[in-house]
Amino acid sequence: MDAFGQMLLDGSHSELVERNDRFISASTLNYFAPVRRWDTVERRALRWVRGRVLDVGVGAGRVALELQARGREVVAIDVSPGAVQVARRRGAKDVRLLAFEDVDESLGRFNTVVMFGNNFGLFGSPAKARRLLRRLRPFVDRIVAASNDPYSTHDPAHRAYQEGNRARGRMSGQLRLRVRYRDLVGPWFDYLIVSPNEMAGLVEGTGWTIRRLIRGNDARYVAVLD
Amino acid sequence: MDAFGQMLLDGSHSELVERNDRFISASTLNYFAPVRRWDTVERRALRWVRGRVLDVGVGAGRVALELQARGREVVAIDVSPGAVQVARRRGAKDVRLLAFEDVDESLGRFNTVVMFGNNFGLFGSPAKARRLLRRLRPFVDRIVAASNDPYSTHDPAHRAYQEGNRARGRMSGQLRLRVRYRDLVGPWFDYLIVSPNEMAGLVEGTGWTIRRLIRGNDARYVAVLD
Numbered sequence: 001m002d003a004f005g006q007m008l009l010d011g012s013h014s015e016l017v018e019r020n021d022r023f024i025s026a027s028t029l030n031y032f033a034p035v036r037r038w039d040t041v042e043r044r045a046l047r048w049v050r051g052r053v054l055d056v057g058v059g060a061g062r063v064a065l066e067l068q069a070r071g072r073e074v075v076a077i078d079v080s081p082g083a084v085q086v087a088r089r090r091g092a093k094d095v096r097l098l099a100f101e102d103v104d105e106s107l108g109r110f111n112t113v114v115m116f117g118n119n120f121g122l123f124g125s126p127a128k129a130r131r132l133l134r135r136l137r138p139f140v141d142r143i144v145a146a147s148n149d150p151y152s153t154h155d156p157a158h159r160a161y162q163e164g165n166r167a168r169g170r171m172s173g174q175l176r177l178r179v180r181y182r183d184l185v186g187p188w189f190d191y192l193i194v195s196p197n198e199m200a201g202l203v204e205g206t207g208w209t210i211r212r213l214i215r216g217n218d219a220r221y222v223a224v225l226d
Numbered sequence: 227m228d229a230f231g232q233m234l235l236d237g238s239h240s241e242l243v244e245r246n247d248r249f250i251s252a253s254t255l256n257y258f259a260p261v262r263r264w265d266t267v268e269r270r271a272l273r274w275v276r277g278r279v280l281d282v283g284v285g286a287g288r289v290a291l292e293l294q295a296r297g298r299e300v301v302a303i304d305v306s307p308g309a310v311q312v313a314r315r316r317g318a319k320d321v322r323l324l325a326f327e328d329v330d331e332s333l334g335r336f337n338t339v340v341m342f343g344n345n346f347g348l349f350g351s352p353a354k355a356r357r358l359l360r361r362l363r364p365f366v367d368r369i370v371a372a373s374n375d376p377y378s379t380h381d382p383a384h385r386a387y388q389e390g391n392r393a394r395g396r397m398s399g400q401l402r403l404r405v406r407y408r409d410l411v412g413p414w415f416d417y418l419i420v421s422p423n424e425m426a427g428l429v430e431g432t433g434w435t436i437r438r439l440i441r442g443n444d445a446r447y448v449a450v451l452d
Contacts (some may be wrong), residue, residue, distance in 0.1 A: 014252050016242070023409040026240050026252040157409050183249040183383050 003184035005082015008060050020176040020188065021161050031060040031117075039063075041146065041214045042116050045222035046070075048144050048212065051067025056100050059088030059118040067114070068093060075107055101132060105139045113143045120145035120223070122192035126171055126202055129192060132176065133206035143208065143225040149195045152219035171198065199223055234286050238407065246402040246414065247387050259397035262435075264288075267372065267440045271448035272296075272371050274438065277337025278348050280350040282326050287313030293340070295317060302335055327358065329441040331365045336373015339369045346373035346449070347417035351427055352397055353420060359432035369434065369451040375421045378445035397424065425449055 007015060008031060015031075018024045035043060042104060047074065055064045058076035063085060067074050078084050079096040087095045107129045115122060121127035136143070150173035154172065162172035173193030179186035194202065196213050203225060204211065212224040233241060234257060241257075244250045261269060270450065283288045284302035290313060293300045303324040304310050313321045326348045337360065341348060349355035362369070376388060377397035388398035398421030407410035420428065422439050429435065429451060438450040 016250060016252060019409075020405075022411055024406050025408070026244060027240060118371055179251050180248075182251070183245075183247055185248055 002082045003179040003181040003186035004078050005080040006080075006184055007179070007181040008080075008086040009082045018178050018180055019161065021157075021164070023157055023161070024180070031062060031160045033062055035062075035066045038116075039146075039216070039220055041216045041220055041222045042132060045116075045144055045146070045214050045224070048142070048214075048224045049112045049114055050142070052109065053082060054103070054107065054110045054113045055138070056113060056115045056118065057122055058084050058087045058092060058095055058101075058145065059117060061110045062093070063114055063129070064092040064095070065090060075110075077103065080207075103132075103134070105156070108138045109137075109141075111141045113140050113145075115143065115145035116222075118146050118193075118220075120147035120199070121175070121193060123192050124190035125174055125192060128190070129202050130206055133208050137207040142211075144222060145225065146220065146222045147199065148219040148221065149192055150193045150219075151195055157186040169194040173198075196221060196223065228306050228308045229405040229412035231306040231311070232410055233308075233310045233405070233407040234306075234312040242406040244404050244406055247383075247390070249383055249387070250258070250406070257288060259288055261292045261371075264342075265372075265446055266441070267442045267446055267448045271342075271370055271440050271450070272374070272429065274368070274377070274450045275338045275340055276368070278335065280329070280333065280336045280339045280366070282329075282339060282341045283343065283348050284313045284318060284321055285343065287316045287318040287321070289340055289342045290318040291316060293343060301336075303329065322363040327354065327360075330361070333365075335365045335367075337367045339366050339371075341369065341371035342448075344372050344374060344419075344446070346371035346425070349418050349428075350416035351400055351418060354416070355428050356432055359429055359434050363433040367452070368437075370448060371451065372446065372448045373420055373425065374445040375418045376445075376449065377421055399424075422447060422449065422451050 013029050014025050014026050052073045053067055055074055058064050058078045064074045064076040076092050076095045077217050079095055079099045084095050084097045109113050140156055149216040165172055175191045177191050178188045200210050208225045210223050211226040214222040239255050240252050241255050242252050278299045281291055281300055281302040284290050284304045290302040291301045302318050302321045305325045310321050310323045391398055391400050401417045402414055403417050404414045426436050434451045436449050437452040440448040
């Protein structure tokens with residue numbers, strides 16, 4: 001049931017994501033976008049990506065391919081077999097079917113872990129985020145991760161979802177999502193959207209600090225953690 | 227839970243429809259399209275629309291508004307309260323919250339019943355179609371209805387759905403659908419897609435015959451029933 005992977009395999013330009021309050025939204029994909037069509041904040045963040053890189057959530061490989069073109073050695077991971085296949089086919093050199101939570105020192109040292117495309121979300125929950133941040137510390141020098149501020153929305157449906165989360169002791173932007181594609185329904189997964197302040201709180205005591213925030217005109221931003 | 231109506235009220239340009247095999251698709255709306263952006267077959271079919279008209283499934287009112295502009299008297303119906311509101315707001319003069327199956331002679335005589343936007347589908351099932359066709363006969367002179375040929379697709383998911391239908395004694399294109407919009411989930415409804423030959427078979431013995439088929443370059447067509 002690799003809904004996400006099949007969507008990439010078909011080169012579909014529309015992504016359907018369902019939240020566990022039944023909210024469903026279609027958005028246009030930028031999984032295949034060349035660097036000139038990336039978010040401004042991601043383009044600006046590229047200069048913080050150095051040395052040997054781990055690309056978390058490779059998708060169709062847009063980030064891995066751009067970094068390879070810039071001479072970086074990139075190891076890319078994804079939990080979607082379809083994504084792994086697409087990223088390899090498009091030229092990503094070292095792509096592995098691996099979950100973020102299964103990353104360890106056996107992959108070698110990394111100068112940078114890259115999580116573009118809102119993929120700070122793959123930290124999943126505050127507990128998991130702190131656990132993974134601590135685990136990465138010994139063999140990772142820097143994390144460059146994109147997120148977006150959940151409080152920038154005025155949409156009543158999103159506000160109500162966030163409030164429901166807080167009422168149950170969860171972070172506002174702790175989303176439970178699944179991908180729908182044609183007749184495929186992906187598994188539910190956790191995805192964590194945080195404000196810059198929330199991120200600063202999360203990383204405290206894990207050995208990481210926010211060195212730089214790259215912000216644009218909207219809710220999206222990239223944090224550089226050292 | 228008027229998902230469809232809320233979508234129109236918000237002027238959304240993307241419609242999400244889910245089939246009961248979980249197949250979900252997003253398509254771009256033409257509910258608000260002026261006549262120059264309609265399907266060719268619908269534009270060509272306009273000259274068969276005469277006299278006093280019943281517009282079945284008014285949606286945002288595009289057909290009713292165009293016919294009013296051409297001097298027709300139009301009664302429009304829809305089961306969606308949101309659609310009724312939007313069509314009225316946009317200038318449709320006589321819009322009623324009414325299901326197709328509740329249409330009877332109390333609405334007066336009609337020279338033409340119009341079912342554009344694939345709305346032959348609102349006949350729902352073969353049994354319901356034959357029942358409604360017979361019921362309309364005494365007070366309706368003509369039906370101008372758009373459908374599309376279910377056999378034109380080569381998509382394995384659609385082919386499998388059609389085969390499942392036939393295995394259960396249903397027509398290939400007897401769809402069970404619901405509209406999703408944000409966190410709203412509409413009720414399941416039946417929607418009947420037929421080939422021109424199937425339509426000819428359906429109407430047999432109901433007092434109607436296909437006078438004219440207006441076909442284009444794709445699966446969509448309009449039938450004129452007298």
